[in-house]
Amino acid sequence: MPRDRTKETAFPVDGSDISLVRTAHPPNWKNPEPDGPYNLVVIGAGPAGLTAAREAAALGAKVALIERGLIGGASVNTGCIPSKSIIRTARLYADMHDAENFGGDTPKPVRVDFQRAMTRMRQIRQRISRAVSAETLASEGIDLYFGEGRFSGPDTIMAAGKILRFRKAMVATGARASLPAIPGLVEAGYLSNETMFDLVDCPKRLLVIGGGPLGCETAQALCLLGAEVILAQNDPMFLPGEERDAAQILSDALAREGVEVRLNTEVVAVRAEGGRKLADLVRDDETMTISIDEIVTGIGRSPNVDGLDLENAGVAYDADGIRVDDYLRTTNPRVYAAGDVCLKHKFAHTAEASARIVVQNALFLGRSRLSKLVVPWCTYTDPEIAHVGVYPAEARQDGIPVKTYTVLMHDVARAVMDGEEEGFVKIHVREGSDRILGATVVARHAGEMINAVSLAIRSGMGLHALADVIHPFPTQAQGIKMAGDAYRRTRITSFWRRVSERWLAWSRR
Structure with missing residues (x-):
């Protein structure tokens, strides 16, 4: 079963782990005395909770942040940071096995040091956690409470035995690994x-x-x-x-x-x-x-809603998490939710974006909508698989005709040089226009490449305009420009070709 990570003995005996715990849940931390009502009380110090608390405090709000485990949540401690650190070391060994394809000699045998890989991961995790240490948060004007956070009423939360009154609250307790129902x-x-x-x-x-x-x-x-x-x-x-x-x-x-x-x-x-x-x-x-x-x-992952006493605040939830509207309000207008506890897309970057919506809407009468977000995601295998926007099947179900422009990575010069020819760039547009509906990139660096398409969709830039963006050569992102060039060539109709041929013939006289 999952361990209690708030104690130094929860981790393997490792200096980085001990430093991490001292940074992210100091053993001798003294919770402040409540000074309410707070403009915003946040339960959960993962990506969503940290983003909301820090941005609200920077804007002058009086903020309390409650965390029962380690600051940073799953992203820093058990998710994105440690997993991608290990994936990077794994890619190193994959390249060593493939050294002959790069003009080198493959070591015989390739000796894998698993313990060193895990040690490196823990060092990276501890280093990154320092940016959101308890002391750092306190220095930013945030009242940080370690302990369980439970609603005791529609505008109060019990935190480590103390009552915190709030004008607005946000639940950002994240999600946990789902346990399959397998006997034994x-x-x-x-x-x-x-x-x-x-x-x-x-x-x-x-x-x-x-x-x-x-x-x-x-x-x-x-x-x-x-x-x-x-x-x-x-x-x-x-x-x-x-x-x-x-x-x-x-x-x-x-x-x-x-x-x-x-x-x-x-x-x-x-x-x-x-x-x-x-x-x-x-x-x-x-x-x-x-x-x-x-x-x-x-x-998969299941939202963390147990133990919050949401009923005391009139906040509705179910197996999919806390129920929110497009403004991320719960059934209690004083209480909002953000991140994995309420969202379908359980990503750290989506959690942060949703937290910014809450700060705008809860504290400043904003009308930002969750449905307006452009959310990319990536599976960090080798090659990576990244996507943004809609899939062609989804568009067709909505009656939207789709045209897809595909570039194979083995036609991208830099991918050939890097020996990373596996994959493709697919950009889907509304047929008859250059409006980008979505894209899928399969490449070793797909997670980096998809950002250009995400920006184009967010800013309303069409595929024709994306083709006009000058890319450094050679880069693998050239594959995105090549898709734009393919679209642009389709706009050269037989009529315009005849017109241009006549003009050029006339200009030679």
Whole structure:
């Protein structure tokens, strides 16, 4: 089960971990005396809570921030920061295996040091956490309370035994790893995205349950770091929400790197025997049993609504989280919510954007809408899969005709130079115009490349104008300009070609 990370002994014995806890939940911290009513009380110091508290305080609001665990939330401590740190080390080993393709010699053998990879991750996590330390927040004028936050009325919150009165409040308690209902899983033991970073030694044989973003990232990274990985996905394809050719490229990459891929496969039971775990897998009515050392669940996240006593404040919620309107108001007009506790897209960047909406709407009579956000996302496998906007199928369901412009990465000069030719750029426009509806990029640096398209959609820039943006050459982002050039060539109709030919012929006289 997940550990209590507010104590130094919760982490492996590591100096970086001890420093992290002292920064993000000082053992001797003394909570301030309430000085209310506060303009804003925030429950949860993850990406959404930190963003709201810091921006509101910078604007002169009196702010209280409540956190029961470590400042930074899942993003810093158990999510984005540690996972991407490990993924980067895994990519290093992948490049070492592929050294001959870059004109070098592949080490024989490539020796993976899993413990050094994990040590590096913890050092990075501790370094980044310093930017949001308890002392830093207090110096910014935020009243920081460590402890449980519970609503005691429509305009009051109990925090560590003290009553905090508020004009407005925001719930930003995030989400936790979902536990699949598999008989015997809890008894046998498992890892989630919240606990896998406690590993000191690499499991020899590992089962990853779930082929979504978390499952795919974990399977690939731990395979490259030395584990024998089996990935079980109960759908016929990874990343069921993404475009099929994008998911297929990832499926091929995982199989090529040694991940044992089992699609259309359900894990139906787990048990422990002789110091190992046995898992029963079913595919097409055929059952097989595999022996593994560890199990990682990667099937999604569930909102943290338990223990908040939301009923006392008249705040409605369900299994999908706190119910909010387009302005992020709850059923109590004094209370707002932001981040994973209420949003469909559970990303750190979406949490931060939603928190800014709350600050505007709750404190300054703003009318910012959640539905107006342009939200990109990325699965950080190799290659990465990034997306923004709508998919063609979604547009057609709404009766919008779509034209797609595709550039293969093996036609992008820099991708060829880098030996990173796998993938594509797809930009979808409304047919008959250059209005960008959405885009999918599959490339090693897709998460960086998608930003240009996100900016274009947000600013109303069409694909024709995007093609006019000068890109440094050579870069892999040239693939986006090439898609724009492809659109521009389609605008040269036979009529205009005849006109230009006649003009040019006349000009030669």
